[in-house]
Amino acid sequence: MxxxxxxxxxxxxxxxxxxxxxxxxxxxxxxxxxxxxxxxxxxxxxxxxxxxxxxxxxxxxxxxxxxxxxxxxxxxxxxxxxxxxxxxxxxxxxxxxxxxxxxxxxxxxxxxxxxxxxxxxxxxxxxxxxxxxxxxxxxxxxxxxxxxxxxxxxxxxxxxxxxxxxxxxxxxxxxxxxxxxxxxxxxxxxxxxxxxxxxxxxxxxxxxxGTQYSAGFFIAVVSLGLLFLVVVSSSIYFSCQEAQGLYARDSSVNTQTNHPDHDTSIASSDTSHLICATTSTAITISTGRPSSTRQSSARGDSKLDRVIHSFALPRNIPILLSGNTPNETISCLNGMRVISLLWVILAHTFSFIGTFSEPYNRNTGHSWFYRFMFPIISNPHSSVDSFFFFSGLLVTFLTLKQMRKTEGKIRWVWFYLHRYWRLAPPLAVTMVFYTLITPYFGEGPFAQMLSVRQNCPKYWWTNLLFINNFYPANIGNECMPWVWYLANVMQFFVISPLILIPLYFIPKVGILLLSCLLASSVLTTTILAAVFEFQAIPGLETNGRYSYWDMVYTKPYCRIQPYLIGILVGYMFHRVPKDSVKMNACVGFLGWTVMGALGGAVVSTVPTPYTGSDWPPVVNIIYLSVSRIIWTLYVAWVASVCHYGHGGWVNAVLSHNIWAPLARLGYSTYLVHPILIKLYLSSLGTPPYLSLQLMSFTYAGICLISYVCAAILLLMVEYPLRNLEKLFFPQP
Structure with a gap:
C-alpha cells in the first residue's frame, strides 16, 4: 500500500x-x-x-x-x-x-x-x-x-x-x-x-x-415436522407395498414350480392387487432394468398411491445414490460442477470467519495473501462464472434436443413453470429454516449477532420473485445475500428463448443476437468500471458510495457473459456429434497450455489489499471487462475436449460416476452451506484462531455437514416435488 x-x-x-x-x-x-x-x-x-x-x-x-x-x-x-x-x-x-x-x-x-x-x-x-x-x-x-x-x-x-x-x-x-x-x-x-x-x-x-420465540418459529417447526412425518409415513407405506409385491412374486414362482400345469394367468390375477406399478418404475430407475415379474393393478396405479410414493425414501434414495448417467448427457459436467461448488464453499468458509467475527490473529490471515496461489481462495468469483456457463450450456443443449424431437414446438408456459417449480420451493423451505428457526441455534458470544434476520421480514418475497439482485439495492440488505446468484440464473433463463428460438430456426440470426448481447455486456461493464474507477482487488471494490458489488457484481447485464458463452457451446454440442471431432496431439497440447495459462492468470494474478501493489486504472478496467470471458473460455475448453472424447485422464476423472450423487446435491448444498458456517460461528466461545491447518479441518467439516443437510433437503423437498411434477404437470 x-x-x-x-x-x-x-x-x-x-x-x-x-x-x-x-x-x-x-x-x-x-x-x-x-x-x-x-x-x-x-x-x-x-x-x-x-x-x-x-x-x-x-x-x-x-x-x-x-x-x-x-x-x-x-x-x-x-x-x-x-x-x-x-x-x-x-x-x-x-x-x-x-x-x-x-x-x-x-x-x-x-x-x-x-x-x-x-x-x-x-x-x-x-x-x-x-x-x-x-x-x-x-x-x-x-x-x-x-x-x-x-x-x-x-x-x-x-x-x-x-x-x-x-x-x-x-x-x-x-x-x-x-x-x-x-x-x-x-x-x-x-x-x-x-x-x-x-x-x-x-x-x-x-x-x-435476545431473540424471543415467535409464533413463526412454532409454525415453522410444526410444518417441517409434519413434512417429516409425511416422508416417514410414505416410506413405510411404500416399503409395505414393496414387501407384499416381492412376497406375491415369490409365491407365484413357487406355485408354478410345484405345479407345472398351473395357469400363470390365474396366479397373476390372484396376486395382481398386491403389486404396485410405481414400485416397478422405481426399481427400473434405480437398477437400470425393468422388473418383468411385476404386474400392475388398479390399486398400484391409483393417483393417490403415486402421490404417496413421491415422498418415499426407498424410492428416492436409490435415485440420489445412483452413479449411472444416460449416454447422451455431458458427464464431465458432474465433476466440474462439484469442484466449482467446493471452491465456493472454501471461499465462503474463509470469508465468513473473517467477516462475522474478529479473529484472534487477524494479521496472520492477512499474511496468507502473500502466499503463492492463495488468490484462488481470495478471488473465487470465477467459480460463479463457471456455474453461469454450466446453466447456459445445459439449458441450450436440453432445450434444442427437445425442440428437435417436437419439430420446434415447446410449451413455453410450462418451460417457465417447470424451472420455477424446481428452484423456488427448496429456496422457500431454506429461507423459512434460516429466518424462523436458526436464530435460536448457537450458544456463544457471537450467537445473537449472527441471529439477526432484520432484512428477511422486509425482503423475503424478492427472493421468491428472483429480483433480489435489484431490490433491495444493497446486497447487504438482502435476506440470504448469497442467493443473488439464483436471481441472475432465473433472469438469464427468462430471456433464453429469445436466443434459443432463432438458434433453432435461423442459426445465423441467433448467433448474431448472441454476439450483440455479449458485446453489450462487455461494454456496459467497461463503462461502469471506468466511470466509477472500480478496482479489481478483492475487498476494495467500493469507491465512495458506489459499490462494485451492487452496481456490477450482482447485475445480470454484467454477469451474463459466461451464460451466453454456455449457450454457444451448448448449441455446438447439439449440432456437432461426439464422434465427428478429431484432434491431434499438438493441437491438444497447445490448447491445454494456452487456455490453462489464461485461466490460471485470471484467478491468481490479481493483487490483494495486503500485498502492497495496486494496478493502474486502465488495467483494472481491462481485467473487470474481459476476465469473465477469459475464464469461461478456459472452462468451455475443458468441457468441450472432454465431451468430444479428447480429455484423456481429465475426462476420466471428471466423468467418474462418483461425482453424480454429489452433483445432484449441488443446488441444495449451495443453499444451506452459508447457514451452517454461521451456525458454526454462533457456537464459538472464543475468537477463531486462524491457521491453515485448522481452517482445513473446519472446511472439511462444513463440506461434509452441508452435503448431509443438502441430502435431507433434497429427499424431503426437491425429489418429492419433482415426482409430483411428473404426475400433474405436462413436460415442456
Whole structure:
C-alpha cells in the first residue's frame, strides 16, 4: 500500500493504543480520573464505570483478592457523576449495579473483555468469558461491535478497524444503556481526538434481550415436522407395498414350480392387487432394468398411491445414490460442477470467519495473501462464472434436443413453470429454516449477532420473485445475500428463448443476437468500471458510495457473459456429434497450455489489499471487462475436449460416476452451506484462531455437514416435488 494509507493505518493503531493503555494502573488512576470528571449528586456504583473502563486494561487477578480489599475498592467508587451520565443510563440499570453483591461484581469483572496479548497484530476481539458471565444470577453477557474509521483521501475511502468487546452487566441494563455508557467512557478519555470516528455499528447484543420465540418459529417447526412425518409415513407405506409385491412374486414362482400345469394367468390375477406399478418404475430407475415379474393393478396405479410414493425414501434414495448417467448427457459436467461448488464453499468458509467475527490473529490471515496461489481462495468469483456457463450450456443443449424431437414446438408456459417449480420451493423451505428457526441455534458470544434476520421480514418475497439482485439495492440488505446468484440464473433463463428460438430456426440470426448481447455486456461493464474507477482487488471494490458489488457484481447485464458463452457451446454440442471431432496431439497440447495459462492468470494474478501493489486504472478496467470471458473460455475448453472424447485422464476423472450423487446435491448444498458456517460461528466461545491447518479441518467439516443437510433437503423437498411434477404437470 502507499505511504499515505500506511500512515493513516498507524494513526488508527494509535487510537487503539490509547484504548488499550489508558489508564496505566486501573485501581489507582480510576479514582482520581472519576473525581475530576463530574460534579453531581446522583450516587452511582463504581461497578458500571470500572467495568466499562476495563475495555482497555488487563484486570488483576480479582478472584484472588481478599474480600475486604474488594469491598473497599467497590465502596470507594460510589461517586457523583451526573454530568457524565447526563441521564442516559436508566435508573434500573444503575440500581441493579448499585445493589450487586461483591462476589457477583468480582466474577463479572473477571468475565469482562480485557486487553489481550497481540493487540497490535490484529487481536481486536476482546469478548471476555461468555459462560462465566451467564452463570452469575441476574447478570447478562453483552457484545459490542464498533469501528474506528478515518478518511484516507479525497476519494472518500476509509481505513476501518473493527473491534468487538464483551461486557458482563446486570440484566436490568438495556442495550441502550450499554451503548451510552460505552460512548461516555470513550469520549471522556483525555487526548482521544477520534471521538466522532469511533462508531458503534449496531445496537449491542445482550443475552437478556435476545431473540424471543415467535409464533413463526412454532409454525415453522410444526410444518417441517409434519413434512417429516409425511416422508416417514410414505416410506413405510411404500416399503409395505414393496414387501407384499416381492412376497406375491415369490409365491407365484413357487406355485408354478410345484405345479407345472398351473395357469400363470390365474396366479397373476390372484396376486395382481398386491403389486404396485410405481414400485416397478422405481426399481427400473434405480437398477437400470425393468422388473418383468411385476404386474400392475388398479390399486398400484391409483393417483393417490403415486402421490404417496413421491415422498418415499426407498424410492428416492436409490435415485440420489445412483452413479449411472444416460449416454447422451455431458458427464464431465458432474465433476466440474462439484469442484466449482467446493471452491465456493472454501471461499465462503474463509470469508465468513473473517467477516462475522474478529479473529484472534487477524494479521496472520492477512499474511496468507502473500502466499503463492492463495488468490484462488481470495478471488473465487470465477467459480460463479463457471456455474453461469454450466446453466447456459445445459439449458441450450436440453432445450434444442427437445425442440428437435417436437419439430420446434415447446410449451413455453410450462418451460417457465417447470424451472420455477424446481428452484423456488427448496429456496422457500431454506429461507423459512434460516429466518424462523436458526436464530435460536448457537450458544456463544457471537450467537445473537449472527441471529439477526432484520432484512428477511422486509425482503423475503424478492427472493421468491428472483429480483433480489435489484431490490433491495444493497446486497447487504438482502435476506440470504448469497442467493443473488439464483436471481441472475432465473433472469438469464427468462430471456433464453429469445436466443434459443432463432438458434433453432435461423442459426445465423441467433448467433448474431448472441454476439450483440455479449458485446453489450462487455461494454456496459467497461463503462461502469471506468466511470466509477472500480478496482479489481478483492475487498476494495467500493469507491465512495458506489459499490462494485451492487452496481456490477450482482447485475445480470454484467454477469451474463459466461451464460451466453454456455449457450454457444451448448448449441455446438447439439449440432456437432461426439464422434465427428478429431484432434491431434499438438493441437491438444497447445490448447491445454494456452487456455490453462489464461485461466490460471485470471484467478491468481490479481493483487490483494495486503500485498502492497495496486494496478493502474486502465488495467483494472481491462481485467473487470474481459476476465469473465477469459475464464469461461478456459472452462468451455475443458468441457468441450472432454465431451468430444479428447480429455484423456481429465475426462476420466471428471466423468467418474462418483461425482453424480454429489452433483445432484449441488443446488441444495449451495443453499444451506452459508447457514451452517454461521451456525458454526454462533457456537464459538472464543475468537477463531486462524491457521491453515485448522481452517482445513473446519472446511472439511462444513463440506461434509452441508452435503448431509443438502441430502435431507433434497429427499424431503426437491425429489418429492419433482415426482409430483411428473404426475400433474405436462413436460415442456
Amino acid at each position: 502507499n505511504g499515505s494509507k500506511s500512515s493513516h493505518g498507524s494513526n488508527i493503531m494509535n487510537v487503539i493504543k490509547i484504548l488499550s493503555t489508558y489508564p496505566t494502573n486501573v485501581f489507582h488512576t480510576f479514582q482520581e480520573y472519576f473525581f475530576t470528571m463530574a460534579r453531581s449528586h446522583v450516587p452511582v456504583t463504581g461497578f458500571f464505570l470500572i467495568a466499562i473502563a476495563f475495555l482497555s486494561q488487563q484486570c488483576p487477578c480479582s478472584q484472588g483478592l481478599p474480600y475486604d480489599v474488594v469491598k473497599k475498592m467497590w465502596d470507594s467508587q460510589k461517586i457523583p457523576v451526573t454530568a457524565v451520565l447526563n441521564g442516559e443510563i436508566s435508573p434500573d440499570c444503575l440500581s441493579a449495579a448499585l445493589n450487586a453483591t461483591v462476589n457477583a461484581t468480582r466474577t463479572a469483572l473477571d468475565a469482562y473483555g480485557k486487553r489481550p496479548a497481540g493487540v497490535f497484530v490484529g487481536n481486536l476481539a476482546w469478548i471476555g468469558h461468555f459462560d462465566e458471565c451467564n452463570e452469575i444470577p441476574d447478570f447478562q453477557y453483552c457484545l459490542l461491535d464498533f469501528n474506528i474509521t478515518e478518511p484516507v483521501d479525497h476519494l472518500q475511502e476509509n481505513n476501518v478497524v473493527s473491534m468487538q468487546y464483551g461486557m458482563c452487566l446486570p440484566n436490568k441494563c438495556t442495550p441502550e444503556d450499554v451503548r451510552n455508557g460505552f460512548q461516555m467512557f470513550v469520549h471522556s478519555i483525555p487526548g482521544f481526538d477520534f471521538k466522532d470516528r469511533l462508531l458503534i455499528q449496531h445496537e449491542p447484543w445482550c443475552t437478556a434481550y
